[in-house]
Amino acid sequence: MNIVVLLKAVPVVGTEKLGNDLLTDRSVQLEANGNDEYVLEKALKLTEAHGGEVTVLTMGPAGATEALRKALAMGAARAIHVADDSIKGSDTPATVEILTAALRKVSFDLAFVGADTSDGQGGVVGAAVAVKLGLPYLSYASEIEPMDGGVRIHRITTTGYDVLEAPTPAVVMGTQLLGAPRYPALRGIMQARSKPVDAWSVADLGLATSTAGAAAATTRTLDSAKPPERAGATFVREPADVAVAQIVDFLAARRLV
């Protein structure tokens, strides 16, 4: 069973900023999107148990290499890096187009995506890519298991979970409930150095560079500002009984009780 994991390199959480062009500044230190590491971990566990290889696929700037190296150190067999000057500022449809074209060149049984990204929080790319590829889409997985010629997942619902089944190849979006990602071991880090990282350009994918990047974007950011500060906390340091009376008064004053 071969699995390709779509992994985005995002600015280290907490350090994100916009550039003067109002696009996310990706020249800062990048790390693997936290949600993508959950599906990577699950992909590694599945291939360890059932055979096959994990490929990680990313579209992003040169600085994404470090996140790919970490994925290789965790156990992925190879990485594909769609890196091209023309992709900076690509909007969602262009990102979908590029990732779809890249996946067409890879043979896989399962493609895994994360629930969303820390720098965009869209959670829509996986569904769009699945539709473009004409593949089944199974989302919000808390459990993923192979079946004969297919895949079965538990999809989280508000009251429990649904059991979804589809033939492979298929696209699966997973959640943190799949389990915490491993830390790369020293041996893995050493091995990663000799694992292949293929660099693909937009032209390699048979796409015109004019369809990608900020110039072709269908949406734009108009402005950004610091959010209005919350007023700042009033501290209550009294003993429990007094504190509770103060909480109730505070709630009553705001008509919350």
Place this chain on the structure above:
Amino acid sequence: MATIWAIGELVDGAPTKLTFELATLARQLADASGGRAAAVLVGEGASTAGSDVADYVPSVYAVDTEEALNDRPIAAVVAPRVAALVAQRKPDFLLLGASNDGKDTAGMLVGLTDLPILYNGAAVEWAESAPRVEMSTFGGKLVTHSTFNGERGIVVVRAASVTAEPASSAGDVETTTLDPVQELPKVTVADSVMEAGAAAPIEEARIIVGGGRGVGSPDGFRMIEDLAQAMGGAVGATRAVVDAGWIGYSQQIGQTGKIVKPALYVACGISGAIQHKVGVQTAGTIIAINRDPDAPIAEFADLMVVGDVFEIVPRLTQAIKTRKSGS
């Protein structure tokens, strides 16, 4: 003069609260643009549910589906039918809710229609020729506004971004049947499992009482449930306690959980890590109960109660019960 559609969601045949919010927003945007608003409902019982939604928008398109489709995930049923209706009637903008099914549907619509998309909308207003979407970016470090370069697109809107308000007069329900643009590859819902003790959903709750590692144990979490019940609220949680199995993932607030906007959030034994903060920082009022006065949650709480949750929470529950019983 834009045509704006709210794509609603049905749960057991009834429209969700978010559906009424989207319908209200579609109407407000259409009014501002001098155009027309409609809501689209797809699924079994859509035409019955349509009359409730028609209180909020001038037109409702109800697309009833056959029972045979019930064993497919909802988005796979809704998206190709909405896409067919979009191809027929060419609305300018679609509004979808940022629920799991809403995001799946939005993603599939991007794949089916190639429409531009803006997501994570916390507020939406009309600006000249397109919606202007406010979002909280990078874990709330920034508030940004975005718009479309063209005159068509999809906006994914978070729950509680608008207050649902009925229109002055009720709209019409048009029941239509239509073939999907294409039937999506089949995914089967083989089973639906109800988990015991599933807690009330947090997405639409006005009051949420959240518990973190500071409550100590699964037993400690009971006092959070008791307080939530006394206040008439839902129970929320941090990832730490969800990972520990003290409560289900559906209650998790934050980056990998849900983004909520209650009128009141009471955070008990929660440090306020950035990944948690992003899920709840737009709450109307935040009260934190934490024994560490320097916990990061103090930076975004309105009332920071420095103390032990085991001493404060049960007393607070009692005080609220007493107050509510009218004495």
